[in-house]
Amino acid sequence: MGDILLFGAVVACGLGYAYGGFLSKTMPGWQVIAWGNVVALPVNLIVTGFALGHEPVHLTAMGLLGLAYVAGVSQFLGFVVWYSGMAKMGVARASQIQLAQPLLTVVWSILFMGEVLDPIIFSAAVIVIVCIAVTQRVKS
Template sequence: MREHDSATAVLRNSGSSGTVFAGLGVLAFSFTFPATDWALDGGHGLGPWTVTGVRGVLAALIALACLRAGRVPVPARRHWRGLFAVALGCVVSFPLLSTLALQTSSSAHSAVVIGLLPLATAAASAGLNRTRLSPWFWAAALAGALVVVVFALGQNHGRPTTADLFLLGALLVCSLGYAEGGRLAREMPGWQVIGWAAVAALPVTAVTAGAGLAAEPVRLTAHAVTGLAYLSAVSQFGGFVVWYRGMAAIGVPRASQLQLAQPSLTLLWSVLLLGEHLPVSAPVAAALVLACIATTQRVGRGGTAGRVGGGDRVSTGGPAMSHRGRPD
């Protein structure tokens, strides 16, 4: 009985720390759109292709330094398919598409992609892992996503824009990258997942940076430099370190629902850093989103995540624990 209680305590502590790490990742990512807006600096800073390429190159250099300092061996062959998916979705496609969208869309409106991302990530993870999630989980996740979508689209009177097409594409590729990254983070440390993904994308980001620097104007304003530095060090690397660690501990579906709070945070930073107008409905939307997050977290802890194949229990993240309190 004591061994069972010990195992339960280990799982509970792992879940708590995982929630903290995933929350830190959400906080880090909530600054991404404002930082991108700064990098573009209203057309007076850097171009979208330059921002995308340079942030990827700088992130890869940071990752290489960390991997070399830690003497990390090259991942096994079976890991590279997932790493390339993370590289395509999170290092190349999402940064490019969201940056293109921010040329004509405000940071607040672009938060719509973050509103849909948790649901898309949970769906991608369930599809890749053939997991059947609780109907209550999906109901709460869908409700939270709808609240965020309605709130974000309300900023433009519900009319879709050209930028929304870029955001939709960014949403789809990033959800796959998140799901694959969360899966890989259960087999290797999260910082190595994003580190190797950034390195894998280096040939593409280097060409993108070169093309952007050659074709687009380069104005190194204070905002442009600050925004690019944040995107490279935090949005493209540091934020993923804690985010993937959190997903490995509590599972992709539960961690992805924490991201429902990200649009509200992004809206706050958009007001404080960019001077954008915050509508009166923001506190109401934030409260509804937080209620949905609480619901999905309770469902996850209740073990209703579902079953796979022949009835094996779906892990909510990290190694499964045996009755002796050791990883199976």
């Protein structure tokens, strides 16, 4: 069941991502993400209500501050910049660049957390970098 839910989430996120990029051509990035939050609010409220009934909640000032930072800065402001960039460079090209994000996570985890680069991760990283390089060189 978890795999089915994960697949559904990936499809929904992909559609939302592509449509957000499309909308960013006609409206500012902050409006795209703001309207996305408004549209998602009913589902979020239902899921939150269900989760609160099944999981104990211990609110702290630091927890709420962290949530506010992630919601306001990491998510909202990050998407404002990202959607304006997508509008300028095109959804397909921008999405290819975003493939580098997991690679940067691997690099930071090696540098700052002492993770070990195993051969499978290295091989996958090389393949992704080659794919990004090839797709960025193709003329639209």
